[in-house]
Amino acid sequence: MKCIPVILLLLLCRLSAFAQFSDSTHYYVKYASTGSINRTNDGNSYLLNNALAFKISKKKVVLNADGGYVYGQQDKQLTNNDVTASLNFNLYRDDRRFFYWGLTSYDKSYSLKINNRFQGGGGIAYDIISKPNATVNLSDGILFETSDLYLHDTIPDIYHTFRNSFRVYYKWTIKGIIVLEGAQFLQQSLSHGNDLIIKSNNSLSIKLSSWLAITAALSYNKLNRTDRENLLINYGLTIEKYF
Template sequence: MKRIVTLTVAMLYCLCSFAQFSDSTHYLIKYASTGSINHTQDGNSYLLNNNFGFKVSKRKVSLNAGASYIYGKQNTSLTNNDVSAAVDFNLYTDTAKIYYWGLANYDRSYSLKINSRFQGGLGIGYDLIRLPNAVLNVTDGLLFENSNLFLHDTIQDIYSTVRNSFRLQYKWTIRNIVVLEGGNYFQQSLTHGDDYIIRCVNSMSVKLRSWLSVTASLTYNKLNRTERENLLVNYGVTLEKFF
């Protein structure tokens, strides 16, 4: 919890500093609440997924901060109690399609058996497509990771590693109504060949207003070191304000 508070304070400090860059700075606030509920005579289950994002951008620099909380139960058994907080930046070069990125992320996950995990690193990105209604890019870089995990539910595993982090990201807006977007990651340890992370977050939103959308999302996580994975299919609403 101390790490979450520290990372949140760092986010707010960076955001306040960045907001003073120039009059051309733009802001985006985004909140999504999705979930699922199942009630039958044989039992009950539910899952709630809350995500908050804040973005500050200008012509050559952008800064993103985000946090998520997932909680779920099946009958009386806990299935998800997952928290994540991250801050990242993109620095664009005079070569329009190339940019540099940096990332700091902290998370813990009941479903993936992560007691705590910190990742921080740098890398490079390339825009394959950048149009007003369509973006497709790839990024690659190195991440330092410090983790506290549970192996086979009972064996505590505290270790550090360096990972290569590859990401494919896209966003496609159709007639300013339908938005398809996602980020898909593969993070391989450079020191352990059987230690890798897969994370895929993809969603479709239909705008009802400029600030309100109905959203369906699919999230998949696999952490090979703990031999755990989860698949979340949610639906709900997204609120966003650009100014």
């Protein structure tokens, strides 16, 4: 787990070196730290959710690197120790509303009983709405997955499968101050009808300045194969910078 931030850092450096020779290249970095704390006479709990995103944009190519870490306890019992990391690209045609995408990702989740999970693949996407203050995008493609899971909390399960990955992404900016953003994923195994992954990430941010915002976030994950799910609702700060 400790190697994940190092891998992401190396990937970011490599992407930056690849793009720095073009005057038309733009960069974006975003860091969000949210969480919640609850302490009463009967017990206490807390949750910390950290996410880092880095993007390099050119006219026809966009590269994204993302990483996240969620840690939580309730009455001194571990509830979350979850790591995610991904690297993806978008390849645009002359009409930027349609593009091709490729993805590779890694997950490790105590709450979902995922020891290790790798996904990689690609597909197509289309912007149904593409405006400066509003975006709605649909994408679909095929992913190959190799996973090391726990079934019924204790039974080891190592397997491979191909999945259809469907995503709905939206972003809506109101008066340049309020930002609603979210991505909903439905990933169905092509060989096992009851093997389904559902992921939903949504946030509401109120900008305090061009680079700082107060953020409330809601995240839901469900993994049918392990019969596990989690729902995270927390709030905190988001820092972002274009350069």
